[in-house]
Amino acid sequence: MKNPRILMCPADHYGIEYEINPWMSRARGAAPDRARQQWRDLHDTLVKLGVQIELMTPQPGLPDLVFTANAGLVFGKRFFSSRFTHPERQRETPHFDAWFAAHGFSVERLPEGVYFEGAGDALFCGPILFAGYRIRSHAAGHLHLGNALQRMVLPVELIDKRFYHLDTCFCPLSPDEAIYFPGAFDAYGRTVLQKHIPKLIEVVEKEAERFACNAVVVGKKVVVNAGSDQLAADLQQAGYECLSVELDEFIKAGGSAKCLTLRLDGEDAAVW
């Protein structure tokens, strides 16, 4: 079996330089050395799991380039580039697009005026692409994506600003299994998830707030921020092993393990 491939971007220029979600506080800031160490720990953990890491060159003035999950959506050799809501992050797009173009992907864009924040808001569970909308991405963009992919795309509304991307409150583990924090979704969204995913593991609010759902899944290993004890126990019951990495410096920016990675060869949970 081929090694999983994941795109990361070193945290050399990471910091809290603006505030575009409820987690960010310039006053509090991030500790650069500690952040770089935490990023390195995540990197090394993934390498130990057999992941082949691709690295982007960090860019000064683009502190969030480290969150590669938001670059776009990878589907085979097609890369659907994000249209970021905030101008601060729109500047990242040329760098992501250049990387994907240089690495054999066809770079595709959604129509003008439609916001879409990549794998942050679009996650395959089985053959279905679940897509978060309202806070960062538009439902119309997801519906457009469904046409482009010829796949079923089910937009689900996110109603809690703390969980502004789908990957902060939902993480597919396998084609029929996922973890989620129900409070981040409206009743329609919860119904859609419950109807289409046979096994759903609920994450408690206390751990969801520590980004327990923002996990990287490699086979039966789930890499999450430290302190997700309840989830670790639940995952063990379900046959998974939870690997904790301290990532609190990135939680200050509203991201964790999953946000720092972008799977290039399709998530384990995706059936294409």
Next chain:
Amino acid sequence: MAKTKSFVEEIELQGHIIDSLLLPKVLDEILTRGGTYVIKEIKLGKRQVDPSFTRIEIKADSHAQLDDILHAVHDHGALPTDQKDCAYELADMDDAFPERFYSTTNYRTQVRLGGDWIDVDDQEMDCGIVLEVPSPLTPLPEGEGKQMRARCLPMVHVKKGDPIVVGHQGVRVMPAETAARTSLFEFMSSAVSSEKPKGVTVREIATTMKRTKAAGEKILAVLGPAVVHTGGVEHICELIRLGYLDVLFAGNALATHDIEQAIFGTSLGVWLDRGLPAEEGHEHHLRAINTIRRVGGIESAIKKGVLKSGIMFECVQHKIPYVLAGSIRDDGPLPEVITDTLVAQDVMREKVKGVGFCLMIATMLHSIATGNLLPAVVKVACVDINPATVTKLADRGSQQTVGVVTDAEPFLRALVAELKS
């Protein structure tokens, strides 16, 4: 009375809108914000990966409510349908439309100008639409449309240079069910039948007339001479005195026989009290016309004490406007009869403004002519001994008509009794 939701916009939603529950969610949003919807089109994906598509018409009570709904559903991926302003050409000659003119119906119609939908005034079937735009040759800027006007224009009134709507782009017709007062007459779902309980029908017509009067709208009566022949004059006079008749359309015959009765006591030479023909009675109607012509007209005859009763007398006494439109077979005619058909049409057009209910009794051609001028929102009751009259009216586009197959006088007697109860 059902409230009309006048502010309308169409949206499209496509994708996996069933499995994602986006369609029920959008519909819920519309309803919870006080709007209503009509699903105009829906195509369901056949396989799981196939997207579905729907086109939904949203209706609201105000512009602000509509905006609120559109804003809410937009967040769920619903987009306004791709719409364009209506197209128009300048009339290249008087008295005729450009070749591709849009031909109107009697249903409420809107045209899109500068991105806004505006109502077409003076709604009438078989007309064109003329725009009142500041500079016909420059496109309207977005948002400017609300200040513009559009109205139905009969062919004979076209003037060279008039901006006339062409094609169907940017024109929408409100389906009948969206028109005002849909709740009325609903029980009479089949247009005409001789086998319906007349009492119920008459009661409903009386109720509608009371509501129309209460709403400050006018009641129009279109009457044929059989109203007089059957002895219905006094009932019409009573309707006028009770305030249930605001405008009268008729021909030379109704007025002539009404005056004949007032002067001679006969209608077409038959004594109305005895039902027997009067001696030399066949001359009565012509003598009546002659008398009126000799004194210079109906009003003059009343002033001089020649005419002292009847429908025309009551109309003048109560200042009820009437239009007597002529026909080729008219005797006389009476001086008030308008013999130029196009002039008569225009006067009738003017008088139907503000009419909320129309009662047509015992006249086929005047009923059809009036039906042609009335917008579909005006409910019509057509009373005739011949079912074909009502059928013809409906077949010519006046589908808002409810028919009552009965003789004129018994109907009117029951109606007056019902209105007084």
